[in-house]
Amino acid sequence: MSQTLVTYELDGAVALIGLNRADKRNAINEDVIVQLRDAVMRAGDEADVGVLFGHGGNFSAGLDLREALSRATAQSAPPRKRRRHSWHEVFDIIARGPIPFVAALHGAVVGGGLELATAAHVRVGDATAFFGLPEGQRGIFVGGGGTVRIQRVIGYSVMADLMLTGRLLSAEEGLREHVITYLTPAGEALAKAKELAAKIAQNAPDTNWRITNLLPRVNDLSHEDGLFLEYMSSNMARSPETAKRLQEFVDGTAKPLERPDQPKTPA
Known part of the structure; x- marks a missing residue:
């Protein structure tokens, strides 16, 4: 029986997907990618x-x-045909698939781990989390979509520095x-991520x-093309749920927005 490198649990409307290679600091290899893809597809x-x-x-x-060393030294046979990078495929399913993802981050979030984290739409870190891109010191380069995804999050200057x-x-x-x-005390990132995921699940x-x-x-588009795509989206047919939610707002029965804590007025 193959080892469970990625765990999966359905908690109501939220799928919990865990990297389960703790003895290797959850380092990502092809077996992890295969199991992660299955879990992400199931979640969708x-x-x-x-x-x-x-x-x-x-x-x-x-x-x-x-x-990586095995590939670099030709110890493992290359595929007969070129295919899309497996990491690109899986991380794109996360980033642009059917459902949003929240990442709960702690400890090392480096290299490919940071590439995976930035595929998620919302990221929560606890006080133990640290982030880096050590590829330069390892003689390699980012290959899991980091040139696109991480650079858009932190910008070229910070990414180049790392x-x-x-x-x-x-x-x-x-x-x-x-x-x-979001930043939480040590050990509380997952709880916060679950809380946010449950809130997101209430959206249409x-x-x-x-x-x-x-x-x-x-x-990715020009100003004019972006506005055109927004126009096309806003004129697409709406689901019955949209009409229901708008009616609730008009009727005054919709759940009010949660305001951030207001500063206390001095006595």
């Missing part, structure tokens, strides 16, 4: 939101360098550089799909 079929997390003390330390110098970002620095959008599925699929594509 039966859940409304997915949560990515890592078992053990780290989210993921990135590429399995032993496997790769050239081997610098690691702390959890607080990761928050500042937009790697994460069609709107969630537009946010995760249409919005990033608009970012």
Whole structure:
């Protein structure tokens, strides 16, 4: 029986997908990618939101360098035909698939682990999380979509710094550089990610799909083409659920928006 390298659990409308190679700091090899793809596809079929997390003390330390060495030294046979990079395929299913994903990050989130994390739409980190791109020190280059995805999150200057110098970002620095959008105390990232996922699952599925699929594509377009695509989207047929939710707002029965905590007025 094959080893369970990726765990899967359905919690209501939320699919919990865990990297389960803790003894290797959840390093990602092809076996992990195969199981991750199966889990992500299953989540798209039966859940409304997915949560990515890592078992053990780290989210993921990135590429399995032993496997990379095997390829670099021709110890493993290359495929007979060129195909799309397996990491690109799976991470794109996460980033632009049928459901949104929230990533719960702790410990090492480096290299391929950071590439996987930035495929998620919302990222929560706890105080133990640190982020880096050590490819420059390993003689390799990012290959899991990082040139596109990470660069769009943190910008060229920060990404180049991480790769050239081997610098690691702390959890607080990761928050500042937009790697994460929520920072929790140690050990609480997964709970916060589940909370956010449950909230996202209450949205209209069609709107969630537009946010995760249409919005990033608009970012790739010119100003005029972006506005045109937005116009086309806004004039597409709406689901019955949209009419129901709009009616609830008009009737005053819709759930009010949650305002951030207001500063207390001095006495």
